[in-house]
Amino acid sequence: MSIPEITQTLLAAKKAKGLSFADLEKILGRDEVWIAALFYRQATASQEEAKLLVDALGLDASYIQQLAEYPVKGLGPVVPTDPLIYRFYEIMQVYGYPLKDVIQEKFGDGIMSAIDFTLDVEKEEDPKGDRVKIIMSGKFLPYKKW
Incomplete structure (x- = not known):
């Protein structure tokens, strides 16, 4: 990018x-x-x-x-090369389907909004090395039947 x-x-x-x-x-x-x-x-x-x-x-x-002005959003079509950003890509590769299944078990067939959404970053002190805590909160949007 x-x-x-x-x-x-x-x-x-x-x-x-x-x-x-x-x-x-x-x-x-x-x-x-x-x-x-x-x-x-x-x-x-x-x-x-x-x-x-x-x-x-x-x-x-x-x-x-x-x-x-309204921006063009997103990282683009390539796999990110920045190590920190890549880790989020990797997390979704590994945990994307498991997260999808757990969310759908709890809420039903739908998605988590990335528009009605908040994201917080916290630092967690840990004697073995500080930890990054990311809290995502998005509105659940069920798929509509028609």
Whole structure:
């Protein structure tokens, strides 16, 4: 995946200001993962959210419109090569069908929404090495019969 120019600009400005995504969460009133998705053009900001972000990063107002435009989403058709991103791909290769079966046993025939969805990342302290805890919560959408 090539990193869009706007993403590079946003990340550089964030670094120059010494801000974290958690800091931006306090400014925008949106979750840090959603803000990171916005940086990578996987989410769309309102005009107000875009203005808050652009002001916080000290960027030109011309970025407001770009952040409010609907992006093309997804990593693309290739298997990701970044090791961390690949692990999520690998998790779905190994656990995708088992997760599908368990979800359908509990909810029925349907899917978990990726639109009505939240994602949180937590750090779990562990004496054997800190752990990454990812919490996904998506609305269940049953398949419709007609």
